[in-house]
Amino acid sequence: MARSFTKLTRAKMRAMAPGSRCTEQGITFERLQNGDGVYSVNVMVDGQRIHRNIGRESDGVTRTTAEEFITKVRRDAREGRLNLPKRRKIPLTLTTAAPLYLERLKEEGGKEIDRKRQRLEQCLIPFLGELQLGQFSTFDVERYKKLRMSQPIQSRKKLSAGETLPTNRPGTVNRELATLSHLLNKAVEWGWIDRVPGKIRKLKENNGRIVYLTPQQADALLEAAKADQNRQIYPFILIGLRTGMRKSEILSIRREHIHLDTRSVYVPKAKAGDRTQPITSDLAEFLAGYLETLPNGTPWLFPSEAARGGHTIDIRKAFVCATAAAGLDTKQVVRHTLRHTAITHLVQAGVDLPTVKRISGHKTLAMVERYAHQSGAHLAAAMNKLDERYRLTGNTETDGSSVSTKQRSKNRASPPRR
Template sequence: MAKQFTKLDRRALRQLKPGHKVQEHGIGFERLDSGDGLYTVNIMVDGERIHRVVGRESEGTTRTACEAFIEKARTDARHDRLSLPRGRKVALSFKDAATRYIAKLREAGGKNIDTKDQHLRQHLVPFFGATPLSKISAFDVERYKKHRLGQVVQAGGDWRSGKRVARDTGRTTSPGTVNRELATLSHLFSQSGEWGWISSAKPKMRRMKEGDGRIVYLTQDQVHAFLAAAELSNSTQLHPFVLIALETSMRMSEVLSIRKEHVNIAQRVIYIPKAKAGARDQPMTENLAVFLEKYIKQSVTKESEWLFPSLTKKDGTPMSKSGHTVAIQKPFKDAAIAAGLDPTKVVRHTLRHTAISHLVQSGVDLPTVKRISGHKTLSMVERYSHQSGAHIQAAMDKLQSRYAAIKLS
């Protein structure tokens, strides 16, 4: 439908006095002191401001010429081009780059795509937004780090009116969390250069110091107390979740996404098709194998393919798009409090730390621990060799005994 002009019709323009201006539908007209008329255009096209002088009345410029200019600019923009300046591409925004980045990773089968997608959707895109990808500098990255460290960590709460209500945990974002988000940002820039989206080098990203490296884990008494509290929880899924995590060292996402078909009771392994370091067979204890055999028969419906099926809405459809439970924060926190533990320090990943720590402290060699935990490198497992662990003191006692035996002989 053609635009209707009232301020820029011929009769109104002839009556316009020198020094006066009118503007309508992105077209401007000014009556100059000489009596000549000057046409301009001032519009937004795909987030880019175009402000141009089109020409004078004395040169034959008309409102129709301005309309044609606008239409051409918008047509060029639809083809990712701006007519002015000639040959210049529309800058790719960070938001659009993030969308294309995840799409290409899924197409090529990249690693940790869901985690990268979460980093982008929840934190990186809201911060960088429409900023052109090529304009993001090291200073902007530093601003992002400062912004994220000041944020309070939120967790999914109960379902209300069909939506999950987020709640504050009381904790602020850790340097380690920010570093993982920076890793996603760095990879996006590296791939953007490889795919030809940007020609400049990616901004420098300095990793943040992650503290003294000590890992929080539960003692044997705390493990028993927490298991007892989980068994009394109103959530029927909490106790099996805690037990599996403690007796396998699996991550939260790995536990909650277990399919029944992937549990092999006879061989005492759980197949994890999408583990962080690649697909693996996860060993489990005999105690857990006995528990899972009974749990699957008595607590998991035959219709469900998941060990932890999602709660359903009133119409019977699962609340989670994946079909399985994706969060278990609230009952976990309640159980931690009931067990006399600090819920700000004891989180879901603490169970993985606990399992690996006790494997190391039991004298299991690090390559075997690596095989069980699914870590990529031995150096990552070495972090669990706590200096204050009882196994360290036991090793030193053995050294003392050996020296004493030599002295006596």
């Protein structure tokens, strides 16, 4: 569409006095003191401010040249080739980016996609969904943290009169922030945004002392589970105590992934990547018999016809019943306590931490070191070994790298050489 000018006409521009200027439809003409004229443009194109000095009349630049420049940048913007600034991005809000992010993760073989989807849909999008990916600020994240920490936890528990649910824990909010951070980093990798905006600071978690079961408590829990009417709770607890596998890993075991000959279970979708999980001999013996009792044709170790995926995904109610029947505190002992128990007893048995890391499937040794909270008796036994070591070697001559008690006394008695 041709522009219509009333101010920047040829006659009026020629009549302009030196030092004066005139702007119309994004084009500015300035008459210099030496009589020459300068054209520049200042327009908004797709939310971007384009300001350019087009040139002088003495160089052959005219108003038409400025009009052609504006037409070009607007055409380039429509075609997605505007290079002002470079690598211009299409604005994406968290709401529109989330499904694209999850779909790409699925194509790449990403992990915990269902959990990420749940955190996005139930927590992040309701609060931050309208923000563009490139506009996230530290202030937005801090407001989100404050809101989530003030909200009660999601629970199916029926409350008694006057009872209220506790608020979300820092660990819960940190997992949500980790999902947001991963999405933003992937957005940079995929070229959706140029950089991660703002800074996502996680909340400080109070790790405290890890709760685990003594061998006697573990046996009591197994006996209670064996007597429970839910036939899946006993194998679930036994696998948890004998391997340290996570709840989701246990419930999603497929028959084809159990290898009794090598005493192992293949875990294809673990948090730290796929791994081969070793199992104990008594667990292998139990599984050999348990597999024969499963319905023909089911691929799952914990099948469920009612579940969408074909296998059990929630065994909390049966676990609480077994925990109470064993005389344990149902608030302290949760399903993840089985994992804590297995790993803790591996450490207390003297298994080196790299081996424990391989068995537990942790990402780093630092995560395994949290379990090195040996009991008082175990620490006392370790100190007794140190004491015994000194007693045995204290008065014995050793190699040239060590000095015996007798030699140290002789050195103290000899005068220094001059």
